[in-house]
Amino acid sequence: xxxxxxINNLTKKIDTPARVLFGDGFFTKLRGLMFRPRLExxxxxxxxxxxxxxxxxxxxxxxxxxxxxxxWINADMIVVDKVIAKSWKPxxxxxxxxxxxxxxxxxxxxxxxxxxxxxxxxx
Numbered sequence: 001x002x003x004x005x006x007i008n009n010l011t012k013k014i015d016t017p018a019r020v021l022f023g024d025g026f027f028t029k030l031r032g033l034m035f036r037p038r039l040e041x042x043x044x045x046x047x048x049x050x051x052x053x054x055x056x057x058x059x060x061x062x063x064x065x066x067x068x069x070x071x072w073i074n075a076d077m078i079v080v081d082k083v084i085a086k087s088w089k090p091x092x093x094x095x096x097x098x099x100x101x102x103x104x105x106x107x108x109x110x111x112x113x114x115x116x117x118x119x120x121x122x123x
Contacts, residue, residue, distance in 0.1 A: 044104030
């Protein structure tokens with residue numbers, strides 16, 4: 001069953017923390033944001049891996065018709081990398097091992113910085 005969470009930045013205050021779908025199920029992770037016509041500014045997806053890994057937290061942008069702000073977060077809840085992922089680009093890998101991959105609207109790229117500590121809360 002899908003559930004929504006908020007991702008609070010503990011390092012700096014964000015007026016409106018990201019509210020995203022917690023994607024720990026196989027089909028949610030498989031589909032991701034593919035085939036959506038657009039991404040609403042207040043929607044996103046958190047893909048959850050089993051453990052910290054560069055390979056397992058990588059993403060592709062095939063069949064994604066819009067750019068994304070992507071943040072990689074490790075098991076210690078630290079942002080380890082971030083990028084604006086361009087639509088239809090083959091693959092993106094984080095610079096460091098990560099357990100979580102946050103995909104949100106590109107307008108929110110400044111909400112989280114590398115080194116920020118975050119927390120997940122039920123929305």
